[in-house]
Amino acid sequence: MDAxxxxxxxxxxxxxxxxxxxxxxxxxxxxxxxxxxxxxxxIKLSKEKNIIFQFVPKEKFxxxxxxxxxxxxxxxxxxxxxxxxxxxxxxxxxxSRIIILDGVEDPHNLGAIIRTAACAGYNAVIIPSRRNAxxxxxxxxxxxxxINHIPIIQVNSLSNVxxxxxxxxxxxxxxxxxxKDNYFDVNYTDMNFALIMGGEETGVSKNxxxxxxxxxxxxxxxDFNSLNVSNAAAAIIYESVRQxxxxxxxxx
Amino acid sequence: MDAxxxxxxxxxxxxxxxxxxxxxxxxxxxxxxxxxxxxxxxIKLSKEKNIIFQFVPKEKFxxxxxxxxxxxxxxxxxxxxxxxxxxxxxxxxxxSRIIILDGVEDPHNLGAIIRTAACAGYNAVIIPSRRNAxxxxxxxxxxxxxINHIPIIQVNSLSNVxxxxxxxxxxxxxxxxxxKDNYFDVNYTDMNFALIMGGEETGVSKNxxxxxxxxxxxxxxxDFNSLNVSNAAAAIIYESVRQxxxxxxxxx
Numbered sequence: 496m497d498a499x500x501x502x503x504x505x506x507x508x509x510x511x512x513x514x515x516x517x518x519x520x521x522x523x524x525x526x527x528x529x530x531x532x533x534x535x536x537x538i539k540l541s542k543e544k545n546i547i548f549q550f551v552p553k554e555k556f557x558x559x560x561x562x563x564x565x566x567x568x569x570x571x572x573x574x575x576x577x578x579x580x581x582x583x584x585x586x587x588x589x590x591s592r593i594i595i596l597d598g599v600e601d602p603h604n605l606g607a608i609i610r611t612a613a614c615a616g617y618n619a620v621i622i623p624s625r626r627n628a629x630x631x632x633x634x635x636x637x638x639x640x641x642i643n644h645i646p647i648i649q650v651n652s653l654s655n656v657x658x659x660x661x662x663x664x665x666x667x668x669x670x671x672x673x674x675k676d677n678y679f680d681v682n683y684t685d686m687n688f689a690l691i692m693g694g695e696e697t698g699v700s701k702n703x704x705x706x707x708x709x710x711x712x713x714x715x716x717x718d719f720n721s722l723n724v725s726n727a728a729a730a731i732i733y734e735s736v737r738q739x740x741x742x743x744x745x746x747x
Numbered sequence: 748m749d750a751x752x753x754x755x756x757x758x759x760x761x762x763x764x765x766x767x768x769x770x771x772x773x774x775x776x777x778x779x780x781x782x783x784x785x786x787x788x789x790i791k792l793s794k795e796k797n798i799i800f801q802f803v804p805k806e807k808f809x810x811x812x813x814x815x816x817x818x819x820x821x822x823x824x825x826x827x828x829x830x831x832x833x834x835x836x837x838x839x840x841x842x843s844r845i846i847i848l849d850g851v852e853d854p855h856n857l858g859a860i861i862r863t864a865a866c867a868g869y870n871a872v873i874i875p876s877r878r879n880a881x882x883x884x885x886x887x888x889x890x891x892x893x894i895n896h897i898p899i900i901q902v903n904s905l906s907n908v909x910x911x912x913x914x915x916x917x918x919x920x921x922x923x924x925x926x927k928d929n930y931f932d933v934n935y936t937d938m939n940f941a942l943i944m945g946g947e948e949t950g951v952s953k954n955x956x957x958x959x960x961x962x963x964x965x966x967x968x969x970d971f972n973s974l975n976v977s978n979a980a981a982a983i984i985y986e987s988v989r990q991x992x993x994x995x996x997x998x999x
Binding site: 606607608610613614615637644645679713714716723725727729739741 | 866974975
């Protein structure tokens with residue numbers, strides 16, 4: 496674990512929570528930590544700043560055994576997340592494309608999706624701050640550094656964000672095995688859109704499916720369940736690229 | 748590590764090498780193992796059967812510390828690989844589609860590609876027995892069980908296999924960043940083909956690129972290097988599915 500990816504010790508974590516909230520992914524507190532006033536302060540601040548804190552068995556701290564962590568570690572994102580409203584205010588020259596992840600828990604999948612979205616020229620990746628992998632050192636590595644090439648937006652409520660996107664002329668496309676249309680029967684070239692990919696186990700949440708303008712499926716040509724979520728994202732994202740490139744060619 | 752995925756002990760490994768060669772992925776020999784006649788026999792048999800053997804530091808054996816391994820472990824594939832010539836002799840009703848992996852080392856990528864190939868109705872996945880991940884318990888898991896839904900063929904020489912496929916009316920398509928055409932400008936619907944995806948670091952080997960009928964690239968819409976190999980495979984594999992499904996629709 497690279498030292499730049501965490502802050503350790505009770506005073507340092509309190510300081511980080513007070514001054515630098517946006518970069519903390521979560522706070523780990525050892526179950527064996529003596530429950531003093533500083534631990535309580537850390538819990539209170541985490542709640543206020545809407546940062547996840549977890550009580551973990553002391554084995555979780557083994558990898559930090561060389562540092563004086565006092566039973567508290569704050570995991571830091573290697574990037575600054577972009578603010579959603581700041582993103583909305585940007586004027587984009589062409590149509591805007593976003594990918595929204597709704598419960599993608601495997602950091603390898605998150606990294607691969609960020610990488611593919613960057614290659615495809617997408618404008619942003621939106622992740623919820625809970626029940627989804629956050630941008631960590633593993634994600635940085637599996638994205639091959641793509642986390643520095645595309646804005647990543649961390650939000651507390653996907654539901655609110657989807658509403659706001661709709662208010663701002665985005666079409667919402669959700670991927671779901673029970674979708675009505677095949678994903679390649681949608682025309683991606685003439686609209687702003689946000690593509691929602693669901694988590695490995697759960698798929699896109701019902702509430703977010705309801706808000707979607709299109710629900711698309713990936714056809715199965717053999718009786719087998721589904722693609723890995725990053726592979727599914729790649730198929731759909733690159734179909735939007737194919738349409739863009741082939742449309743541009745025809746209009747020359 | 749699930750007990751069904753390895754064989755331990757000198758006599759057992761010798762027995763497995765003598766009787767059941769095709770299912771062994773590799774043999775691990777502890778550097779600390781006393782170098783007796785049985786170890787020499789294991790090395791000799793592994794060479795004869797073209798099975799990789801590795802001398803590994805004793806730390807590698809920590810996960811097997813509860814079993815009397817005598818410094819020798821044979822890692823077994825959870826599946827029976829299909830024989831290449833047996834595959835060729837099968838009569839397929841429609842056009843045949845194969846994916847060939849040339850140096851894909853990450854088991855997560857191998858698992859995801861097998862899963863996507865199964866979903867896309869591909870006829871086989873071909874992997875070389877060296878310098879490529881083999882089908883292991885991790886691959887089984889990351890493929891979500893798809894290893895049991897598509898034939899997987901392990902071969903000693905990709906070069907020979909490619910020649911044989913060409914003799915059998917397969918077109919060879921390699922994916923490479925310096926390809927001439929975009930992958931979606933190829934018509935996948937009217938031919939037998941084998942798609943070669945290269946390893947994470949090395950890409951498709953020069954020799955195999957030379958033998959290919961088409962070299963296709965995935966266009967980058969932002970100045971970023973490349974997709975994760977399983978995501979790249981998904982984009983191309985599902986383009987062939989899109990063409991198939993949309994062609995069938997038009998011909999109704």
